[in-house]
Amino acid sequence: MPEITGAAQRTQARRRLVALALLIVALVFAIMPAQFGLLAQSTRAGLPTNTPRGGSGSTGGGSEVVTATPAPVTQPFQAKLCADCLRVRIRATPGTAGEVVGFVPPDAQFSVVARSNDALWLQIVLLDGSSGWVSVDFVRGFDGKPFSNAVIDGLPIAGEAIEASVTPTSSLGIPAFLSGVTSNARTIFLKGRELGNAANVFVRIGDSITVSPNFLFDIGVGKVDLGGYGVLGSVIDFYKNGQVRGGNSFTIQPIAAGGGWASEALFIPGYSFPEVCGQRTPLVCELEVTKPAVALIMIGTNDSGSGSPDTFGNNLRTIVEITIKNGTIPVLSTIPPKNIDEDQTRRVDAFNRVIRQVAQFYEIPLWDYYYSMAQLPNNGMSADGLHPSVPPNGRVYSFTPENLQYGYTLRNLQALQVLDTLWRLVQQ
Numbered sequence: 304m305p306e307i308t309g310a311a312q313r314t315q316a317r318r319r320l321v322a323l324a325l326l327i328v329a330l331v332f333a334i335m336p337a338q339f340g341l342l343a344q345s346t347r348a349g350l351p352t353n354t355p356r357g358g359s360g361s362t363g364g365g366s367e368v369v370t371a372t373p374a375p376v377t378q379p380f381q382a383k384l385c386a387d388c389l390r391v392r393i394r395a396t397p398g399t400a401g402e403v404v405g406f407v408p409p410d411a412q413f414s415v416v417a418r419s420n421d422a423l424w425l426q427i428v429l430l431d432g433s434s435g436w437v438s439v440d441f442v443r444g445f446d447g448k449p450f451s452n453a454v455i456d457g458l459p460i461a462g463e464a465i466e467a468s469v470t471p472t473s474s475l476g477i478p479a480f481l482s483g484v485t486s487n488a489r490t491i492f493l494k495g496r497e498l499g500n501a502a503n504v505f506v507r508i509g510d511s512i513t514v515s516p517n518f519l520f521d522i523g524v525g526k527v528d529l530g531g532y533g534v535l536g537s538v539i540d541f542y543k544n545g546q547v548r549g550g551n552s553f554t555i556q557p558i559a560a561g562g563g564w565a566s567e568a569l570f571i572p573g574y575s576f577p578e579v580c581g582q583r584t585p586l587v588c589e590l591e592v593t594k595p596a597v598a599l600i601m602i603g604t605n606d607s608g609s610g611s612p613d614t615f616g617n618n619l620r621t622i623v624e625i626t627i628k629n630g631t632i633p634v635l636s637t638i639p640p641k642n643i644d645e646d647q648t649r650r651v652d653a654f655n656r657v658i659r660q661v662a663q664f665y666e667i668p669l670w671d672y673y674y675s676m677a678q679l680p681n682n683g684m685s686a687d688g689l690h691p692s693v694p695p696n697g698r699v700y701s702f703t704p705e706n707l708q709y710g711y712t713l714r715n716l717q718a719l720q721v722l723d724t725l726w727r728l729v730q731q
Contacts, residue, residue: 379428380415381414383410383411384409397462404435477724478720480671488667492730499594506558508599514556514557517715519553531702565606566615566622569586590629597631600622608647619635637655638673641688
């Protein structure tokens, strides 16, 4: 009997184990469909769903369906500044009218959370939680490239961009080709006055287009026919009375300009007028010796032939910073078109974008010579495709409608208009 009882007990134990195993299997199968359903649901989360179409025929088993495609929305993304961007301002509101509340550290990473209505300003949040607005021109991905328009446009709009008004104002207004004449120019001018700069002296900085005798020289020796622009006579007299280096601003030989010069030439010690400058660079020597209130700067035509826009941008920022440090208002001019080939046309466009961005960054005047030249016959350029054209009569100082169809005549008129605007709105 004891042996039979032991066998029975072992049989019952095995049955209980089998029953328990079956129960576990049943529970697992009961739970798994729900788990698989959740997995399937999460896998399909990004797919459009079918929705009944409204109107007749939208009820019952035969209802029609459409695919609802949600509007693309860009989520906040991580970004940084461009590699050579320094002292990028953070503003309380989008646009140059926004109050400057700080500067973005050059190596900072931040979140881009929104954009302005014109997509030219981005709202960012720094790692310390501070936030504000910066220009889209200075924001890059971690690959160093700017974000596409599609990415920027997909951000929510969180503000309206407002640009700073000109201070002070004048009833005569500002020419359409000139922008960026803000109170910052007045600040630079006042600093220059403390440094001993002469209000009625300007300098020309650039390459062969600047150093050419076709640019302003005739006006300084009394050859000028203002035509319908007689109001400019006063500013001509103002600058002709500013005697410096044995002449006036129109007639003196530029120290910081030369034929074939690229932007690097402005930084070469002893490169120009060594008898006057010694080992000073052409740019520093011009500013220290001539002590001008205004610098008309057009450089980049030679850089754009085969150079890098990034390198040019670094050089141009250095030029601007040195000029401002010396209390001289830098007026940046875009370079004229090149009538050579499509590649050079694209390169001119790229370099002019750099010039416009630098002018905006430093809040300094921008003379858009390129824009005006593009309206003229043959883009206002001579047969060589590299230099502005001269009227057949050679009178680049006569501002008749016929002569103003040529590049150098237009440049002379616009230079006087730039000087007149700064004289009226900034220097007085």
